[in-house]
Structure formats: structure tokens, C-alpha cells
Amino acid sequence: MGIRKVVPMHELPTVIPQFHREVFGWLGQHGVSPAGAPFIRYHTINMPSALDVEIGVPVASAVSTDGRVAESTLPAGQYAVLLYTGPYDGLMQANKALLDWAKARGLALDRQDSPNGDAFGARLRVVPDRPRRRARSREMGNRGGHSPGRPPSVPLARALRLRPPWRTC
Numbered sequence: 596m597g598i599r600k601v602v603p604m605h606e607l608p609t610v611i612p613q614f615h616r617e618v619f620g621w622l623g624q625h626g627v628s629p630a631g632a633p634f635i636r637y638h639t640i641n642m643p644s645a646l647d648v649e650i651g652v653p654v655a656s657a658v659s660t661d662g663r664v665a666e667s668t669l670p671a672g673q674y675a676v677l678l679y680t681g682p683y684d685g686l687m688q689a690n691k692a693l694l695d696w697a698k699a700r701g702l703a704l705d706r707q708d709s710p711n712g713d714a715f716g717a718r719l720r721v722v723p724d725r726p727r728r729r730a731r732s733r734e735m736g737n738r739g740g741h742s743p744g745r746p747p748s749v750p751l752a753r754a755l756r757l758r759p760p761w762r763t764c
Contacts, residue, residue, distance in 0.1 A: 596622060596664050597636070597651020604642055611635060614650035621664040622652065630655040632723040636669070641712025670717045675702060686720075 598614045615633045622629060631653040639647035649667055660666050675697045679689035697704055705716030 596627070596654055596658060596660070597634075597649045597667055598663055599638070599647070599649040599665065599667070601639075601645045601647045603645050607646070607648070610648075611650055615652070618651050618664055622654070625658070627654055627658055629653065632721050635720045635722070636667070637715055637718040637720070639709060639711045639714045640718075644712065647711065669719065670705070672705070672717070674717070674719075675704065 596618055598618060600610070600614075602610050618633075619629070629652045633652050634650075636649040636651075637646060638649060651664075651667065658666060675693060677689060677693040677696075679686065681689070694704070706718075707714045
């Protein structure tokens with residue numbers, strides 16, 4: 596369950612916690628329990644302009660929605676995943692390391708050029724809540740290109756459950 600919006604890069608530090616609070620509030624009002632850590636999904640990235648993001652929380656099964664908070668799906672497939680533990684300002688360098696790793700291995704990620712920037716089938720960042728630690732763990736993933744014989748999409752909660760539990764440090 597999440598909220599999708601196009602926002603300028605400089606607004607993300609405000610929008611992310613605001614939307615997470617709103618989604619958690621919606622889940623509480625509707626008696627739905629989270630099935631994992633909050634996430635930020637990047638649909639389109641245009642750093643100088645704006646990012647099309649979905650900010651939400653996975654749930655165990657499909658839920659009817661009624662407005663701003665909406666159900667979403669995460670495409671099935673293999674993901675390149677990096678567990679980063681460190682300060683927020685190191686995320687871009689960590690993401691670059693993940694992209695360089697994939698490129699060095701000849702792995703094609705699910706990315707296309709679009710008029711609005713770099714569009715992704717699935718680019719995801721998961722932020723486990725670790726309030727007692729200074730450094731927070733963040734798991735980032737990019738889906739590889741669609742493989743024949745694999746379903747094109749699955750509910751976000753199911754896709755997240757197909758992977759091992761989120762690792763935290």
C-alpha cells in the first residue's frame with residue numbers, strides 16, 4: 596500500500612516520512628497489518644527536475660483502497676540487491692556501486708529512457724526502522740530485464756515474501 600507522487604528531489608526528506616506516517620495511519624484505520632519494512636519505489640528519476648516515487652508499506656494480501664493510499668504491484672523477476680548501512684548522504688554512492696556491479700557483470704536492469712527521465716520497472720529502497728542505531732540499514736534493489744516464462748507482475752507483498760527476510764546489521 597502506498598502513495599505515488601511526482602516530487603522534486605529536495606522535497607524527499609520531508610515527503611518520505613510524511614507519506615509513511617499517512618500510509619501507516621491508513622493501515623491502522625482499516626485494520627491492516629504491515630508485512631515488512633517501509634519502502635520507497637522509484638518509478639522515474641530525473642534528478643534535476645523531479646522523481647516519480649511511491650512511498651509505502653508492504654501488506655500480506657490485496658486490500659481494497661479508497662483514494663490517496665493505493666494498492667500496487669512489484670514486478671516478479673530477479674533483483675540485484677545491496678544492503679547499505681550508513682548515513683543518508685552515502686546512499687547515492689552506494690547505489691552507484693550497485694549499478695557498477697551489475698554493469699561489470701553484463702546484467703541488464705529494467706530501465707528505459709522516458710521523456711520524464713530514467714524509468715524503472717522496479718527500483719526499490721527498503722528502510723528497516725532501527726531507532727536505537729545511528730547508522731540505518733537500507734536495502735536497495737533494481738530488477739533485471741523481464742525474463743520469458745516469468746509472470747510480468749505479482750502483488751508487492753508476495754514479491755517481497757519470495758525473497759529471504761530483510762537483513763539488518
